[in-house]
Amino acid sequence: MPSRPFPPSSPDLPSFRPPNFLTKTRVLFLALTISASLVILSSIIYFLYHLWQSLVNRAKTIPFDSSAPLKLERFSCKELKNATNDFDGANVIGKGGSGTVFRGILKCGKLIAIKRLDALNLQSEREFQNELQILGGLRSPFLVTLLGYCVEKNCRILVYEYMPNRSLQESLFGDGLLTLGWERRFEIISDVARALEFLHLGCDPPVIHGDIKPSNILLDFDYRAKISDFGLSRIKVEGEFGVDMFSQDLGKSQELWKSQELSGNLAADTPAIGTPVESASEVDFALALQASSSSKNSRKCCDVKALNLNSVTYNANIAFESDMKSCHGKGKEVSTVDLGGDDWNNRFVPYDDELSSIDHSKELNFVAGSGVDDAEDTKQWGKDWWWKQDGSGELCSKDYVTEWIGSQICPSTNPDWDDEKKSIHEKRGLDVSTPVDKLENANEPQLQEFGFGNPNKGFEKKELKSRKNHKRKPRKMQEWWKEEHLAEISKKGNKLKNLETKWKKGFKMPRFGRWMYLHRRKNFREQSQDKCDQNGEFSFRRGWKKKTAHSVGSDVYSGDLFSRELSSTTSMRGTLCYVAPEYGGCGYLMEKADIYSLGVLILVVVSGRRPLHVLASPMKLEKANLISWCRQLAHAGNILELVDERLKDEYNKDQASLCINLALSCLQKMPELRPEIGEIVKILKGEMDLPPLPFEFSPSPPSKLYSRSRRKQTATTE
Numbered sequence: 001m002p003s004r005p006f007p008p009s010s011p012d013l014p015s016f017r018p019p020n021f022l023t024k025t026r027v028l029f030l031a032l033t034i035s036a037s038l039v040i041l042s043s044i045i046y047f048l049y050h051l052w053q054s055l056v057n058r059a060k061t062i063p064f065d066s067s068a069p070l071k072l073e074r075f076s077c078k079e080l081k082n083a084t085n086d087f088d089g090a091n092v093i094g095k096g097g098s099g100t101v102f103r104g105i106l107k108c109g110k111l112i113a114i115k116r117l118d119a120l121n122l123q124s125e126r127e128f129q130n131e132l133q134i135l136g137g138l139r140s141p142f143l144v145t146l147l148g149y150c151v152e153k154n155c156r157i158l159v160y161e162y163m164p165n166r167s168l169q170e171s172l173f174g175d176g177l178l179t180l181g182w183e184r185r186f187e188i189i190s191d192v193a194r195a196l197e198f199l200h201l202g203c204d205p206p207v208i209h210g211d212i213k214p215s216n217i218l219l220d221f222d223y224r225a226k227i228s229d230f231g232l233s234r235i236k237v238e239g240e241f242g243v244d245m246f247s248q249d250l251g252k253s254q255e256l257w258k259s260q261e262l263s264g265n266l267a268a269d270t271p272a273i274g275t276p277v278e279s280a281s282e283v284d285f286a287l288a289l290q291a292s293s294s295s296k297n298s299r300k301c302c303d304v305k306a307l308n309l310n311s312v313t314y315n316a317n318i319a320f321e322s323d324m325k326s327c328h329g330k331g332k333e334v335s336t337v338d339l340g341g342d343d344w345n346n347r348f349v350p351y352d353d354e355l356s357s358i359d360h361s362k363e364l365n366f367v368a369g370s371g372v373d374d375a376e377d378t379k380q381w382g383k384d385w386w387w388k389q390d391g392s393g394e395l396c397s398k399d400y401v402t403e404w405i406g407s408q409i410c411p412s413t414n415p416d417w418d419d420e421k422k423s424i425h426e427k428r429g430l431d432v433s434t435p436v437d438k439l440e441n442a443n444e445p446q447l448q449e450f451g452f453g454n455p456n457k458g459f460e461k462k463e464l465k466s467r468k469n470h471k472r473k474p475r476k477m478q479e480w481w482k483e484e485h486l487a488e489i490s491k492k493g494n495k496l497k498n499l500e501t502k503w504k505k506g507f508k509m510p511r512f513g514r515w516m517y518l519h520r521r522k523n524f525r526e527q528s529q530d531k532c533d534q535n536g537e538f539s540f541r542r543g544w545k546k547k548t549a550h551s552v553g554s555d556v557y558s559g560d561l562f563s564r565e566l567s568s569t570t571s572m573r574g575t576l577c578y579v580a581p582e583y584g585g586c587g588y589l590m591e592k593a594d595i596y597s598l599g600v601l602i603l604v605v606v607s608g609r610r611p612l613h614v615l616a617s618p619m620k621l622e623k624a625n626l627i628s629w630c631r632q633l634a635h636a637g638n639i640l641e642l643v644d645e646r647l648k649d650e651y652n653k654d655q656a657s658l659c660i661n662l663a664l665s666c667l668q669k670m671p672e673l674r675p676e677i678g679e680i681v682k683i684l685k686g687e688m689d690l691p692p693l694p695f696e697f698s699p700s701p702p703s704k705l706y707s708r709s710r711r712k713q714t715a716t717t718e
Ligand SMILES: Nc1ncnc2c1ncn2[C@@H]1O[C@H](COP(=O)(O)OP(=O)(O)OP(=O)(O)O)[C@@H](O)[C@H]1O
Pocket: 093, 094, 095, 096, 097, 098, 099, 100, 101, 113, 115, 144, 160, 161, 162, 163, 164, 166, 167, 169, 170, 211, 215, 216, 218, 228, 229, 542, 570
């Protein structure tokens, strides 16, 4: 078929477009489309990139609060594995109740300490969050710096600055070599006091550490002390109750306390964790945060942003921060106000040699009273030794330990308190003109208001009887122990076996006052139904701590497992022997609880002994309970006997005397009588005099007077 010819071109018809033009248009269209798509694509990529960036940056902040004041580094597990050579056992530097601590080295060569939680449970998670939220938001040269963390699946790791001289625990009880001379010890005490000053006064709201003890005091290159482990810390939130039930609104608090006691349910009126501050006097921060997902109020109350430094500002560890910058290209904002010179002058309260020269053995002997056969043994250590067993003529160290535990944990079961009250009564009856009467007058109603004395009256009578008759029925501690802690201990089957073997081999079967057991159990069972279940019935939450050979200062280094384990075993509310009596008995955690722990710590540092140090030799038993021993020495006016023998005479007597006296005032049973941390720091600096020692620690009145009155009183009771 012939092709149709092109129509002839005419000026009216559109001119013919050559194929060349078509191609150009197409190319242009294509180019435009492509570039438009590229622009759109790149904007999408740009948008996505920014989205990703913001997500990544957000993930690097602390969980629960992306706007925490100091951003912590988020490490990947892989990074930390590399830093520790896959968590090699050779890098283990310590083992705590909740985790293992490794030494690590970052790519930049920076040394770090890595704490990996052993198991993930509510308690460890809570402590992990506490550490992040509280320590992560604080910077002070007196606190160990938390550098970062790692959260991946079941893995929880905290990364700290590395402290080359490890913990005070290891320095004091480590290898037996004397690494801590007097000057260092005194500096450590001062550092800890200043750390607490920072927490109590330099933070707004105040932070209460809640677990001051030697293993939580870490030592830097120069042996300067820093506080670590904020797992049990609390941020104190002011509420309707008044900030401090004991010290700030005593009258109101007493009424409240009394009404709670009367209603028989202290816990019922206790604000629950995470409740709004309007009704809570202190808040469990981590749980509050967790609860905050469902409660806007609680979040508002507990936001970590509220944690500011107030007028007391401190020089942060700038050198370390800048090191971290060079490692990670990130810096944290730090306060740069200088602390000022550490002018530790030597103006201390002089040690009173005169007091120590008074012979008080008679009074002490009389206080021991009941002992006839054992008069010789009890002569010096008086009332603390009434549980000496009949017949055998031997002191049982376990009795001492168990008695002490019972007496220190729960104020209402504390016979020591009653003894002290009794001795105050006796002394008051003797000499009304004695100035200490005023103090006693002030305390007595408070003691009763707080229910510290009365509930035990029935028990007291029984005890007195049994003491007189010398027919105290032995109670096997194992029974009590197993009943209380079987669930916990049985998880660690081998440990229990070891313990049992140790008990059988090394000690007589321990005895334990049944009244104390029953009363304590009753108290705890009642209270634990409500508050203590969640919040801290005394229990060895972490069981017997497994110490590795790397953990110097642990059990490996000396023979008495029992005392060591006890004084380093953390319960839900602190560590036995260090925890304040009012707190151990399910009370509120206040600053004064830290002050009590500081008192114990000071004695430990000065004496180089554990607070509970039971040795196999009965000769040493009188010194087993450090606090009790110190009180006895103070009573006898010879406190310097407490100073670590290893120091020989190479220590400053004035400073040592000051420290011991200060410790004693921190160890007062009534929290409101303990000094404030600001005062403690001033006293240690020599800027303030030590307040007069409380009656219970001051040397006894003249022996004649005292003995006569005692005799008179005994005669009337008989
Ligand atoms: N930043 C650090 N630098 C050097 N060593 C450290 C550091 N942190 C912890 N350690 C060592 O690890 C040990 C265990 O510390 P960790 O805080 O886990 O347990 P703890 O305080 O002994 O017990 P708990 O956690 O039950 O109170 C410390 O005693 C110390 O020797």
